[in-house]
Amino acid sequence: MSEIRESDNASRIMAELQSLKEAKSTIDNKIGLLEAELRDIQNDGASSNGLSPEMIYRYSRHLLLPNFGVSGQQNLLNSSILVVGAGGLGSPALLYLAACGVGRLGIVDHDLVELNNMHRQIIHTETYIGQPKVKSAASACRSVNSSIQVVEHQEALRTSNALEIFSKYPCNSNNNMAIFFCFNLVFLIFLSFFILLSILPLIHYDHMFTIMWILMISMTEHFVRYDIIVDATDNAPTRYMISDCCVVLGKPLVSGAALGLEGQLTVYNYNGGPCYRCLFPTPPPTTACQRCADSGVLGVVPGIIGCLQALEAIKIAASVGEPLSGRMLLFDALSARIRIVKIRGRSLQCEACGENSKFTQQQFREFDYENFTQTPLSVSPLKLNLLPNESRISSKEYNEIILKKEPHVVVDVRPAHHFKIVSLPKSLNIPLSTLEARLPEISSALKKEEEDNIGVVSGSSAQLYVVCRRGNDSQRAVQSLQKMGFTSAKDIVGGLESWAHNVDPNFPTY
Amino acid sequence: MQLTLEFGGGLELLCDSKKIHNVNVELQNGEDKLTMKDLLSWVRTNLIKERPEMFMKGDTVRPGVLVLVNDCDWELSGQLSTSLEEKDVVVFISTLHGG
Numbered sequence: 001m002s003e004i005r006e007s008d009n010a011s012r013i014m015a016e017l018q019s020l021k022e023a024k025s026t027i028d029n030k031i032g033l034l035e036a037e038l039r040d041i042q043n044d045g046a047s048s049n050g051l052s053p054e055m056i057y058r059y060s061r062h063l064l065l066p067n068f069g070v071s072g073q074q075n076l077l078n079s080s081i082l083v084v085g086a087g088g089l090g091s092p093a094l095l096y097l098a099a100c101g102v103g104r105l106g107i108v109d110h111d112l113v114e115l116n117n118m119h120r121q122i123i124h125t126e127t128y129i130g131q132p133k134v135k136s137a138a139s140a141c142r143s144v145n146s147s148i149q150v151v152e153h154q155e156a157l158r159t160s161n162a163l164e165i166f167s168k169y170p171c172n173s174n175n176n177m178a179i180f181f182c183f184n185l186v187f188l189i190f191l192s193f194f195i196l197l198s199i200l201p202l203i204h205y206d207h208m209f210t211i212m213w214i215l216m217i218s219m220t221e222h223f224v225r226y227d228i229i230v231d232a233t234d235n236a237p238t239r240y241m242i243s244d245c246c247v248v249l250g251k252p253l254v255s256g257a258a259l260g261l262e263g264q265l266t267v268y269n270y271n272g273g274p275c276y277r278c279l280f281p282t283p284p285p286t287t288a289c290q291r292c293a294d295s296g297v298l299g300v301v302p303g304i305i306g307c308l309q310a311l312e313a314i315k316i317a318a319s320v321g322e323p324l325s326g327r328m329l330l331f332d333a334l335s336a337r338i339r340i341v342k343i344r345g346r347s348l349q350c351e352a353c354g355e356n357s358k359f360t361q362q363q364f365r366e367f368d369y370e371n372f373t374q375t376p377l378s379v380s381p382l383k384l385n386l387l388p389n390e391s392r393i394s395s396k397e398y399n400e401i402i403l404k405k406e407p408h409v410v411v412d413v414r415p416a417h418h419f420k421i422v423s424l425p426k427s428l429n430i431p432l433s434t435l436e437a438r439l440p441e442i443s444s445a446l447k448k449e450e451e452d453n454i455g456v457v458s459g460s461s462a463q464l465y466v467v468c469r470r471g472n473d474s475q476r477a478v479q480s481l482q483k484m485g486f487t488s489a490k491d492i493v494g495g496l497e498s499w500a501h502n503v504d505p506n507f508p509t510y
Numbered sequence: 511m512q513l514t515l516e517f518g519g520g521l522e523l524l525c526d527s528k529k530i531h532n533v534n535v536e537l538q539n540g541e542d543k544l545t546m547k548d549l550l551s552w553v554r555t556n557l558i559k560e561r562p563e564m565f566m567k568g569d570t571v572r573p574g575v576l577v578l579v580n581d582c583d584w585e586l587s588g589q590l591s592t593s594l595e596e597k598d599v600v601v602f603i604s605t606l607h608g609g
């Protein structure tokens with residue numbers, strides 16, 4: 001009884017928390033918009049270089065850099081950068097791009113913030129767990145710099161929307177943004193008129209319309225697209241898709257990747273340099289594409305690569321320095337080594353950017369990236385179905401077996417370092433890769449279980465169950481166990497995740 | 511011939527999880543130079559301990575592996591026909607996709 005009351009209480013509190021959080025975020029948004037509006041009104045006193053007193057103060061340390069200075073900052077303020085992925089790479093990249101004053105900063109992501117993101121995705125705070133990453137990241141960017149325009153694209157990148165997201169202003173996005181956009185446009189037109197009037201005596205009258213026209217065109221250009229794309233995603237098909245889209249639209253791509261204790265960084269499709277496909281014309285086998293969710297990643301490693309991505313994007317946007325095009329940075333955290341290598345140039349035979357086979361927008365829309373890489377675009381974990389139903393039991397059924405004290409042995413086939421994180425009581429860890437060599441251990445465990453149960457439970461012999469993290473390796477293990485004589489071996493469907501989900505909510509997941 | 515071979519991006523898992531290998535590759539009888547083609551087959555026989563298909567496909571590296579000779583993409587030096595010299599550094603690195 002009391003358990004039921006407690007769970008009722010908990011859900012009531014959770015619902016109340018949720019509605020309070022929503023109210024809080026609405027208020028925060030309103031505050032941000034009003035502050036930005038006020039600042040725009042107060043910033044009318046722009047100096048001759050177009051920077052308001054507040055901008056000069058905010059970006060003073062940039063302006064003091066002889067190699068960056070006013071022109072670098074003006075270029076940044078006029079630039080627009082899209083970051084695809086608000087995860088481990090995107091977090092620091094977005095924070096730095098917002099802070100440095102990129103005029104328009106777009107964020108694409110379709111995921112929700114989870115507790116197991118927090119160790120590396122430092123843009124998100126615990127308050128946002130369960131909420132869209134885009135919303136959380138945009139709010140963090142706005143709180144760092146409310147004077148820039150932050151655009152939220154809360155959707156997964158697909159061939160059907162990538163061209164539009166990269167190159168057109170999202171007209172159907174939220175109203176506040178549209179108002180802000182119009183306000184800015186009017187402000188800029190007004191500002192340029194003012195500048196023109198002040199230099200009017202110096203120019204010939206009929207040149208004025210030409211200048212006005214050029215200004216208008218350049219402003220519309222400025223407001224309808226992103227100049228630079230940052231790839232902060234986590235899977236092969238999306239990486240090919242982003243690169244091809246950049247080739248089709250002629251945009252530079254700052255590409256970063258991180259896994260485990262290593263990172264890689266380069267700039268593609270910049271100034272005649274290679275694209276992703278020039279370097280990797282054929283996709284790697286799926287077995288070579290590891291995910292952070294399976295292989296792990298030290299949080300600070302994508303952080304470092306994400307910072308470097310922000311740096312490269314800033315250099316391109318501000319037109320300073322030498323972007324990392326035609327070169328690749330390889331980072332090895334454990335040995336503290338950074339290696340910068342020279343990579344091939346644009347390939348004439350490249351399917352995307354080569355001389356004879358220029359990819360068109362239509363071809364891009366129709367290209368099947370999932371089929372090309374044999375990998376799904378969304379990184380939902382694989383769900384195999386290798387065994388007949390009679391060779392499987394659910395986690396709830398396994399729980400019944402424990403409660404009834406039926407004689408059995410449960411073999412956990414995860415790698416040993418996974419087993420150390422958490423395991424079922426009395427489970428025997430035999431990693432899948434060592435299964436064949438350790439069959440005798442299973443035989444003797446079964447024999448011991450039967451001996452221990454003589455006289456306690458009548459009749460039946462000890463059963464063999466196999467478990468893993470999500471229920472894929474356990475099926476592979478049962479297949480080989482059955483081949484090797486353990487014909488009644490069964491796997492626990494959905495593995496430990498299902499156990500945590502359906503039997504013991506307090507069982508840790510990772 | 512003394513060479514330094516480095517494996518990264520997960521390829522080190524195929525050779526005892528060791529990233530840097532200082533090796534001495536003997537020239538074949540009658541040959542006076544060592545090409546990348548020779549080195550690849552030497553690596554496959556002498557260093558790769560498991561899943562060779564994760565390292566090679568046919569007589570070259572599998573898709574998604576970058577080969578760097580003295581910090582330079584082997585595409586720029588002739589791929590398999592690149593000839594190696596004493597104390598060269600050859601890096602094999604698998605491209606990463608995570609983030």
Ligand SMILES: [Zn+2]
Nearest residue numbers: 275278350353
């Ligand atoms: Zn290309």
